[in-house]
Amino acid sequence: MGKDFFEISINLIKIFVILFSMVGLVPLLVWAERRVSALMQNRLGPNRYGPFGLLQILADLVKPLMKEDFSKGNKKLLYYLAPILAVVPPAVVFGSIPFSAPFQVPAFEFFGFDLGPYTFYFQSFHLNTAVVFALGVSSLASYSLLIAGWSSESKYPLFGALRAAAQNISYELALSLSLVGILFLFNSLDFLEIIEKQSGPLSFSLLGKDFVFSFLPNWGVFYQPLGALIFFVALIAECNRIPFDLPEAEAELVAGYHTEYGGIKLILFYIGEYSHMMVSSALMIVFYFGGFDPYPFSQETLLNFLGSDFKLSLVLFFVFIIKFFLFLFVFMWIRWSLPRFRYDQLMDLGWKKLLPWALFNALLTAWFIFL
Amino acid sequence: METFLFYIFSAGLLLTAFNTIFCRNPAKGALNLALSMILLAGLFFLMSAPFLAGLQLIIYAGAVMVLFVMVLMLFNLKNELFVFFKKRAWIWTVFLFGLCSGLISLMAFSSPPRENPSYSFLEGKQIALKLFTEYLLIFEMIGLLLLVIAIGVVVLSRLDKEE
């Protein structure tokens, strides 16, 4: 974590800043969702409480805190554990995603200490095998569903939790398999290396000849359009968003696995869902859309233009944020445009359509690399 | 720092494993087992095997234990009795415990401690190279085994319904 005290403290601060910015972004996303849905349904969203209705977020935050904390039964520990388990896995995965290029801090002097050269990564921790780590930790999200359903000691949440867990694990297969195509292309499990290999113009060599398309960037989506589509659909299904909303459907099974939750514990479930959405958006950008690669420019031209490593990282961070919010908007757009799938349609889609197509995508990629 | 984390993870692993056996509710026992799998992944991480740690999380903690937890939660099994003072059980317990710890300490202290190889970022490729050259036959047999399991599971689940 660091060689000396200064670096350790900076890294600690970075962990907390990233965690709290992720949690703090959730109320903003809730407000944005309500405004976006209003925009799409031709009505006004919350606009009463502040500029553009932003103080609504404060009201939304304070109200559940004041609700009574009620629990019954003999599984109280698990009942309180389930909302925590909904928030922790996305938070941990969020820490391993790089938001910008790492920059080198040269040796400098600070109050008499000689502090050596550092590399500042824009992530909480830098993992060399981040892809399997991210997949593994997001597969732990099924536990929060099961524990929530079971500890409610009632029939409907249990069945809702069971169906939700079955949906979750079915789409994890398509998720992992569509990433195999990316691994064929980029040969690395590290997020930073995958992003680095996506910079520059689109160039590949097929059957011995080199092709360079300089007007398109070297992003994953141009190599694997089918894989990107499958990955995107699987991500929406993993987040339990509409059109895969059945675990939380209002019309059936009352409210699914969180029927018996109220107050702040319910809000924690929603924080978990929105955090998972943010992680999904970030993963989509990292794998298929070049991460923080600024498309019309290239990183070298920007570096020469700005002159310093640090400023380059800030600009790339800004580029990442733009893409990030763009994808979140796409998530919300899809939510308010499509109806919900029926459960057997959902399972059909996961097993019979996405999985074979993802396998076909992987084999096709292998074939093309062979050529 | 590594040693400190190792002790924390091992203590947690022992505690959850202990809980798995002694917990009266079987579903809670399965959840404890899942937690022990996660802690085991942490131990893999500490041993410079992050790829294996991720695989442990994906397969064991994320698939196998989810199956166990699903099954046990749906069967509304009664809690087991906590019988502590049965003499015959205690004799067996002490005997088996002594046997196991004797074997393990024999294995652990007979060879000198080995260094940690630390080629973590090439680990995926190293596994691939070994898997496809030395252990090719085992790899194919695993594929065959998985196919047999897939077919067998479907056949077994049909036997009751007799379609």
Next chain:
Amino acid sequence: MLPIVILTLASTGFCLFLIAIPYFFAPKDKNSETKASAYECGLAPKQKRDSQISVKFFLTAILFILFDIEIIFLYPFALAYRDFLQTEQALGIILAMGIFILLFIFGLWWEIKSKALDWK
């Protein structure tokens, strides 16, 4: 490793903090019988849990484990694919993997054909 542990503990602590706030500020009520009963659209719950659970959920979970393991085997293969192509045993390794993938495809096809994954 340590940053991951710190992050996990920090997020857990934050959630516990949020759960603990209503404990101080919210009204507490003695456990009433109505609140403690399960919520079933407003009516009193009629019976204990005794409904049948379809075996298809377990089938889905087991098939998920199997296919997950097969996908895991594809990961190191994908990582080292370009290196394999450089060596002289390239075709042999590709053939071996091809057999494995054939088994995978056959398993998937058999499952789909035997309608094991229908009607969820």
